[in-house]
Structure formats: structure tokens, C-alpha cells
Amino acid sequence: xxxxxxxxxxxxxxxxxxxxxxxxxxxxxxxxxxxxxxxxxxxxxxxxxxxxxxxxxxxxxxxxxxxxxxxxxxxxxxxxxxxxxxxxxxxxxxxxxxxxxxxxxxxxxxxxxxxxxxxxxxxxxxxxxxxxxxxxxxxxxxxxxxxxxxxxxxxxxxxxxxxxxxxxxxxxxxxxxxxxxxxxxxxxxxxxxxxxxxxxxxxxxxxxxxxxxxxxxxxxxxxxxxxxxxxxxxxxxxxxxxxxxxxxxxxxxxxxxxxxxxxxxxxxxxxxxxxxxxxxxxxxxxxxxxxxxxxxxxxxxxxxxxxxxxxxxxxxxxxxxxxxxxxxxxxxxxxxxxxxxxxxxxxxxxxxxxxxxxxxxxxxxxxxxxxxxxxxxxxxxxxxxxxxxxxxxxxxxxxxxxxxxxxxxxxxxxxxxxxxxxxxxxxxxxxxx
Amino acid sequence: xxxxxxxxxxxxxxxxxxxxxxxxxxxxxxxxxxxxxxxxxxxxxxxxxxxxxxxxxxxxxxxxxxxxxxxxxxxxxxxxxxxxxxxxxxxxxxxxxxxxxxxxxxxxxxxxxxxxxxxxxxxxxxxxxxxxxxxxxxxxxxxxxxxxxxxxxxxxxxxxxxxxxxxxxxxxxxxxxxxxxxxxxxxxxxxxxxxxxxxxxxxxxxxxxxxxxxxxxxxxxxxxxxxxxxxxxxxxxxxxxxxxxxxxxxxxxxxxxxxxxxxxxxxxxxxxxxxxxxxxxxxxxxxxxxxxxxxxxxxxxxxxxxxxxxxxxxxxxxxxxxxxxxxxxxxxxxxxxxxxxxxxxxxxxxxxxxxxxxxxxxxxxxxxxxxxxxxxxxxxxxxxxxxxxxxxxxxxxxxxxxxxxxxxxxxxxxxxxxxxxxxxxxxxxxxxx
Numbered sequence: 001x002x003x004x005x006x007x008x009x010x011x012x013x014x015x016x017x018x019x020x021x022x023x024x025x026x027x028x029x030x031x032x033x034x035x036x037x038x039x040x041x042x043x044x045x046x047x048x049x050x051x052x053x054x055x056x057x058x059x060x061x062x063x064x065x066x067x068x069x070x071x072x073x074x075x076x077x078x079x080x081x082x083x084x085x086x087x088x089x090x091x092x093x094x095x096x097x098x099x100x101x102x103x104x105x106x107x108x109x110x111x112x113x114x115x116x117x118x119x120x121x122x123x124x125x126x127x128x129x130x131x132x133x134x135x136x137x138x139x140x141x142x143x144x145x146x147x148x149x150x151x152x153x154x155x156x157x158x159x160x161x162x163x164x165x166x167x168x169x170x171x172x173x174x175x176x177x178x179x180x181x182x183x184x185x186x187x188x189x190x191x192x193x194x195x196x197x198x199x200x201x202x203x204x205x206x207x208x209x210x211x212x213x214x215x216x217x218x219x220x221x222x223x224x225x226x227x228x229x230x231x232x233x234x235x236x237x238x239x240x241x242x243x244x245x246x247x248x249x250x251x252x253x254x255x256x257x258x259x260x261x262x263x264x265x266x267x268x269x270x271x272x273x274x275x276x277x278x279x280x281x282x283x284x285x286x287x288x289x290x291x292x293x294x295x296x297x298x299x300x301x302x303x304x305x306x307x308x309x310x311x312x313x314x315x316x317x318x319x320x321x322x323x324x325x326x327x328x329x330x331x332x333x334x335x336x337x338x339x340x341x342x343x344x345x346x347x348x349x350x351x352x353x354x355x356x357x358x359x360x361x362x363x364x365x366x367x368x369x370x371x372x373x374x375x376x377x378x379x380x381x382x383x384x385x386x387x388x389x390x391x392x393x394x395x396x397x398x399x400x401x402x403x404x405x406x407x408x409x410x411x412x413x414x415x416x417x418x419x420x421x422x423x424x425x426x427x428x429x430x431x432x433x
Numbered sequence: 434x435x436x437x438x439x440x441x442x443x444x445x446x447x448x449x450x451x452x453x454x455x456x457x458x459x460x461x462x463x464x465x466x467x468x469x470x471x472x473x474x475x476x477x478x479x480x481x482x483x484x485x486x487x488x489x490x491x492x493x494x495x496x497x498x499x500x501x502x503x504x505x506x507x508x509x510x511x512x513x514x515x516x517x518x519x520x521x522x523x524x525x526x527x528x529x530x531x532x533x534x535x536x537x538x539x540x541x542x543x544x545x546x547x548x549x550x551x552x553x554x555x556x557x558x559x560x561x562x563x564x565x566x567x568x569x570x571x572x573x574x575x576x577x578x579x580x581x582x583x584x585x586x587x588x589x590x591x592x593x594x595x596x597x598x599x600x601x602x603x604x605x606x607x608x609x610x611x612x613x614x615x616x617x618x619x620x621x622x623x624x625x626x627x628x629x630x631x632x633x634x635x636x637x638x639x640x641x642x643x644x645x646x647x648x649x650x651x652x653x654x655x656x657x658x659x660x661x662x663x664x665x666x667x668x669x670x671x672x673x674x675x676x677x678x679x680x681x682x683x684x685x686x687x688x689x690x691x692x693x694x695x696x697x698x699x700x701x702x703x704x705x706x707x708x709x710x711x712x713x714x715x716x717x718x719x720x721x722x723x724x725x726x727x728x729x730x731x732x733x734x735x736x737x738x739x740x741x742x743x744x745x746x747x748x749x750x751x752x753x754x755x756x757x758x759x760x761x762x763x764x765x766x767x768x769x770x771x772x773x774x775x776x777x778x779x780x781x782x783x784x785x786x787x788x789x790x791x792x793x794x795x796x797x798x799x800x801x802x803x804x805x806x807x808x809x810x811x812x813x814x815x816x817x818x819x820x821x822x823x824x825x826x827x828x829x830x831x832x833x834x835x836x837x838x839x840x841x842x843x844x845x846x847x848x849x850x851x852x853x854x855x856x857x858x859x860x861x862x863x864x865x866x
Contacts, residue, residue, distance in 0.1 A: 173613040174611075174613075175613055179608050180606040233606075281610075
């Protein structure tokens with residue numbers, strides 16, 4: 001169990017896992033295709049921010065980084081809904097100040113994790129090494145610079161287009177699916193004002209739900225907001241159609257406040273790319289004790305629950321638990337697959353469902369009422385009722401179990417409403433005095 | 434619309450499509466990795482036979498081959514169930530002699546289609562050309578013998594591991610999934626008797642359902658039966674477990690009649706491979722007017738409804754319809770994708786459902802009773818009620834539509850049973866005299 005571990009990919013999941021392993025005194029080699037984030041200039045137009053929640057924070061606390069990360073994070077206790085008529089509604093996510101999402105910068109967080117991992121004597125990192133081929137029988141990794149290494153244990157933390165997973169795909173009986181939404185996304189930035197201050201409410205995840213498309217915005221520590229426009233690739237309100245109609249005209253009609261805040265809207269819109277939204281599922285996540293996958297490499301999800309990073313961090317936490325409890329990599333990796341796979345299948349489905357909900361219903365009165373009722377029940381009977389969203393974001397209850405609990409709660413709720421109705425009817429016709 | 438068409442794969446779908454196109458006077462080049470079936474020796478242990486039904490026969494009749502094929506086919510009007518106690522039950526598939534499946538040899542049928550295609554002056558075939566790479570932007574096909582050709586229109590008829598589809602997979606936003614059953618299959622042969630006669634009922638698809646595993650057998654014109662054993666890869670009654678227990682002991686316990694009929698059971702069992710069962714889904718099936726997929730290349734299904742070949746033949750029929758009606762390859766291919774894809778998604782699901790049904794229920798009394806009731810309702814009210822199985826096998830109703838009709842019928846049936854129940858109750862308590 002103490003062979004060196006070779007991690008492919010020093011993104012969020014790979015760098016965090018290196019911290020976990022380094023902290024336990026293990027030997028780790030980490031290979032990453034991009035330049036070293038500690039010295040490299042930050043990429044422009046990739047200033048994505050992420051919503052960190054309980055699962056992610058728990059994993060960060062296990063490696064002693066939670067407090068450090070929270071220093072650069074902005075708390076978002078709820079959604080700020082921008083209605084078509086210009087009015088705003090604030091919906092809290094939970095019932096207390098602990099139940100908040102944190103907006104963190106992907107670039108900052110990644111640099112912090114890489115710095116931390118580099119501090120452990122057992123961890124060695126190689127940047128600008130793009131893994132091109134993986135031979136799972138020999139453990140040979142071939143990189144684009146011609147270098148070859150032989151790994152005894154490989155962790156694929158190399159994202160949705162993982163080279164390690166592609167090697168697994170060439171084996172017999174490997175289940176795999178990649179499924180794209182007919183929607184893409186484009187990032188835009190709302191700058192800070194002249195004094196470097198936020199130009200909208202800082203403590204909120206802003207959302208402009210518009211039926212067939214939507215805009216969201218998360219705050220950055222420098223006073224800016226990163227906006228993401230989600231729209232179809234073709235048809236009504238598609239990116240093509242928006243450009244045809246004129247970008248400013250479209251924003252003036254649909255997101256007038258956002259248009260006002262982004263002065264170089266047209267420049268940003270034409271220069272930033274449209275990225276695709278993919279769900280990736282596969283099985284198994286390991287090849288014996290030779291290789292294992294974490295994060296997007298085995299379960300990329302669409303970003304509508306903000307759980308991609310949080311689930312990847314939870315992978316690392318659970319993988320470490322399996323490694324500590326089991327006597328061989330093979331048993332540990334198989335246990336990890338068995339424990340995680342069903343929950344990540346559930347998450348993938350919940351994310352797709354939430355896409356439809358955010359797109360079509362978040363702005364509707366009925367949705368707002370349901371959310372209110374649900375939070376009200378949660379505040380009143382916190383031991384008995386917790387909204388599914390709260391369990392996903394603010395607990396570590398495994399996703400599939402959270403869904404089962406939510407289903408049971410709904411049945412109970414329907415039963416109670418039925419009872420209430422009968423009692424009311426009974427009272428009206430004079431059954432009860 | 435009259436550019437030459439390059440077909441990759443001269444299996445059943447590719448060879449049939451070459452007949453369709455050849456018959457219309459089009460220019461076709463066909464590349465196939467295997468040797469020419471007209472001269473090659475038949476592969477041993479690959480004597481698979483297939484169940485030809487209405488959809489497949491219809492397509493064969495469009496190219497004028499249905500009668501010729503039926504001359505080498507054996508009609509199977511129903512299932513012969515071999516119960517664990519040795520007794521037999523015959524279940525007819527339909528209500529008339531037209532509603533039968535035909536057992537045909539894959540090798541014979543393929544040779545016949547290749548021979549027929551070769552008769553058309555516009556069709557040229559190249560065997561022992563394994564397509565290794567497809568460049569969809571230039572249309573360049575690279576074969577394992579080093580040859581390169583430039584195709585204006587490519588049809589991928591190259592099966593579940595299609596090279597043409599793999600080129601599509603490397604493009605942006607291509608949905609793809611491959612999903613394996615935890616079950617594999619192994620082929621075995623029941624020889625003819627000394628006089629070359631069948632050693633079981635010839636006009637039936639034989640099935641030994643046993644819960645976690647099953648054996649089936651289809652007749653061949655030479656008096657033999659091709660058996661297929663479906664069993665799990667691991668665990669109880671798996672291939673590994675069967676070999677461990679002893680093959681003859683296992684057959685003696687589970688399939689005593691089959692054991693008696695296969696004298697060299699152990700030899701066959703150890704020398705024939707275990708093959709896997711995969712479901713393949715993808716979308717879209719075409720890249721503009723440059724390339725299109727047919728058959729297993731775009732929708733491999735598990736064989737439990739015997740629809741793989743029939744659906745592939747129907748693909749060819751519908752693709753030809755689209756080509757005749759539309760003015761460009763691009764529009765024709767897009768229409769073909771739109772018309773076929775939802776139905777093949779339904780078929781994939783129905784095949785997986787039928788696997789569970791065949792494995793777990795076919796032998797049970799409740800299943801036999803349901804089948805009887807259903808056929809009885811069909812005989813009585815053929816215009817009003819048709820079992821889903823009958824619509825799949827003996828009509829050309831698109832699969833998803835057949836499923837909707839079946840669902841409606843079930844609701845109606847439940848309603849009628851409810852009504853009947855109320856009337857009976859009413860009579861019992863004396864509401865009706």
C-alpha cells in the first residue's frame with residue numbers, strides 16, 4: 001500500500017488529492033499539462049468562479065485549508081432573482097448563516113492547492129506535461145514532450161476528456177456515456193465601479209431566469225462579477241440568433257440592468273467562446289489496483305447545482321477513507337467505486353433536473369411560493385423536514401440517500417395536507433363541533 | 434445527389450444498402466475488413482442464426498430478395514419452453530401463420546446479399562480492407578493495407594465498434610454511450626442425427642429459462658441447432674462458476690435434454706469464446722451530408738427481441754425513402770436521423786426489458802397465463818388490441834409508437850377489468866336483477 005502514486009492532472013481534484021496523500025507522508029508524482037499556476041500569468045476570460053459548499057469545505061478542512069480558502073471567498077446566503085420587469089427578489093438558500101454558498105475563484109483556489117501540495121516533501125510536480133497515452137497493463141504514461149514514466153498506481157484527475165479514462169474505454173466491457181445539452185454557455189464580466197466597489201448586491205448569486213435561456217452572476221473578491229449566459233446553440237434565443245438580433249438590443253430587452261453594467265458588452269460577447277455542457281458517466285472507476293478516476297474524469301455534471309467541484313472534493317475524501325481502511329489498492333479502489341458511483345449517477349440526474357428548474361421556473365410565482373413553503377417547513381421542523389437542495393448543498397448525506405429522504409418527505413407532506421383537508425371538510429360539514 | 438456513395442462494412446446492413454443503391458443505378462464503393470464471403474471458407478463457431486421478422490422481410494422485399502431468403506429460412510411460429518422438470522410448453526408468437534419468425538443463417542444471408550449487390554453494375558466491392566481512420570472534413574478513408582480513398586459521401590455500416598462513428602465521436606457535442614450487460618453469451622451446437630434430421634422440434638425457438646441464466650436454440654437448415662447460453666460473468670451460475678462446478682454436471686442439472694443432445698459439450702464449451710452484450714446509443718447519426726450511420730454502428734441493441742438485424746434493415750429502407758424525397762444528402766441524412774433516433778432509443782430499452790422478462794419470467798405460470806390472455810384478446814379483437822411483442826415483430830409500426838399504443842391498451846384493459854369487477858359486485862349485492 002505504500003507504492004508511489006502518480007496523479008495525472010493538477011486541477012482542483014488532483015491538487016487536493018496530492019495534499020491528502022502528501023499529508024499522510026506518501027510519495028506522489030503529479031503531472032499537469034498547463035504551466036505552473038504559481039508562476040504563470042492568469043489566463044484571461046477563464047476567470048470562472050465556483051460555488052463552494054459543505055461537501056467541498058469538509059474536504060478542505062480535512063487537509064487544513066478550509067479557513068485559508070474562506071478568507072478569499074464571498075458568502076452567498078441566497079439567490080437574487082432579477083425579474084423581467086426589473087424588480088428583485090431575494091431567496092435564502094437555507095435557514096441559518098451556516099447554510100450559505102461561497103463564491104471562490106477557480107484560479108486562486110487551484111494555486112492555493114498546488115502551493116500547499118508542493119510543501120509536502122513526498123510530493124513532486126511536473127508542469128507542461130500533457131499526458132497523451134496511458135498503458136494500463138504496464139503503467140506506462142507517455143507525455144507530449146516525449147517523456148515516459150512507469151507508474152505503479154495511477155490516479156486520473158484529468159477532467160472530462162481524461163486520458164486515463166480513455167485508456168480504460170479501450171478495455172473490455174467498460175460502460176461509458178457522454179451526453180451534451182443543446183445549450184452552451186458564454187462568460188461575461190461586470191467590472192467594479194471606479195472605487196473598486198461591487199455594482200450589485202455582493203452577497204448573492206444573481207440570476208435572470210427567462211424561460212428558454214438565463215444569465216447568472218457570482219461575485220469576485222476584486223469587486224467584479226463573473227456572469228454566465230446559458231442559451232441554446234440553435235433556434236429561438238440561441239447564441240446565433242442573439243448575434244443576429246444585435247447583442248445590445250437583446251440585453252436591453254432581456255437583462256437591462258446587466259446591459260447597463262457591462263459597458264464593453266459587444267466586445268466581450270464576440271471575443272469570448274461558447275463552451276459546451278456535458279454529462280459524463282462511466283463504470284467501473286478503477287482498473288484493479290492499477291488505476292482509479294476522480295472528479296470530472298469519471299462524472300462530469302452540468303453546473304446547475306454547483307456541485308462539480310464539491311463532488312470531486314468529496315471523491316478525494318472518500319477515496320482516502322477507503323485507502324486507510326483497506327489492505328490493498330485493488331480492494332480500496334473497488335470499494336471507492338462501489339460507494340461513489342450510485343450517488344454520482346443521482347447527482348448527474350439532479351443537475352439536469354435543476355437546469356430545467358432554473359431555466360423555466362425560478363422566476364415563477366408558484367416556484368417562489370413552493371420555495372417559501374419548503375423553507376418555512378424546514379425552519380419549523382428542522383429535524384423532520386429538509387429540502388433536497390439543502391441536503392445537497394449543506395450536508396454530506398450521500399446524494400442518492402438525500403433523494404430518497406426527499407421523496408419520503410414529499411409523501412409525508414402530501415399525507416399531512418390530505419389529513420388537513422379532511423379535517424377542514426369535516427369541520428365545515430359539522431362533524432367536529 | 435448523385436455523387437458516388439462509399440459504404441464502410443459489407444455486413445448485413447452495408448450489403449443490403451448496396452443492393453438498394455445499386456438497384457437505383459447509383460455508384461457505390463463498398464469496403465469490408467473480412468475476406469469475400471463468396472469465396473472464403475465459412476468461419477467455424479460463428480454459425481449464428483438470426484430471427485428474421487416483418488421489418489427485415491419488408492426491406493428484403495423492396496430489393497426483391499424476400500422470397501429467395503425465405504427458401505433458406507425455417508419458420509418459427511412460437512417459443513418452445515423447456516421447463517426444469519423436463520416438460521415442454523409451446524407458446525405461439527401471433528394469431529396466424531403469417532405471424533412467425535424465420536430462423537436464417539447470418540453467413541448464408543450475408544453471402545446472398547453480397548452476391549446480389551455485386552450484380553449491379555454501379556457497385557464495386559473491396560474485401561480485406563479494414564478501415565482504420567476516417568477524416569470527416571476531407572472524406573479520406575485510410576485502410577490497414579495503406580490504401581487511401583477520398584469519399585464524397587460515407588455510410589458507416591461497420592458495426593458496434595464502427596470506425597466512422599469513432600471519427601464522429603472526436604467532433605464537438607456528439608452524444609455517445611456504450612453500456613454492457615453483466616451477462617455474456619457462448620454459442621454451442623446441437624448436431625443433426627445420423628440421418629441428418631433435427632433432434633428437437635424444428636419449427637420453434639427453443640428456450641430454457643432458469644432465473645439467473647438461460648439457454649436458447651434456433652434451427653439451421655442442415656438439421657443442427659445453434660444454442661446460445663446467456664449467463665453472468667461473475668457470481669452464481671456465471672461462466673467461471675459453471676466451469677468450476679463441471680460443465681456436464683451443470684447441464685445435467687439445468688438442461689438435461691440439451692446435455693443429452695450435445696455429445697461434445699465440454700469441448701465446445703471450453704473452445705468457444707464468451708462474447709459480451711452491449712447497447713450503443715449515439716446522436717446525431719450524420720455529419721451534414723458527408724457521413725451517416727446505419728445498423729449497429731449507431732444503435733447496437735442486446736439480442737433479446739431479435740430486432741438487431743430487422744432494425745438495421747429498416748434503417749436502410751427509411752434512409753432510401755429520405756434520399757428519394759429530399760434534394761440534398763444533408764437534408765436527407767438529417768431527416769433520417771430525426772425519424773429513426775427516437776424509435777431506436779425505445780427499442781434499446783425494450784430489448785433490455787425483454788432480457789429480464791426472458792431470463793426471469795418466461796417459464797412462470799403467471800407469465801404463461803398473461804401471454805395466453807393477451808393472445809386471446811388479440812384473436813378476439815384484432816382491430817382493438819395487439820400485444821406489444823406482436824407490433825414489434827409483425828408490423829412496421831415505429832417502435833416508440835408501438836410502445837405508446839401498448840400503454841394505451843393497458844389502460845383501457847385495466848379500465849374494462851375495473852368495469853367488469855363493478856358489474857360483478859353489483860350483481861352479487863343484488864343491484865342488477
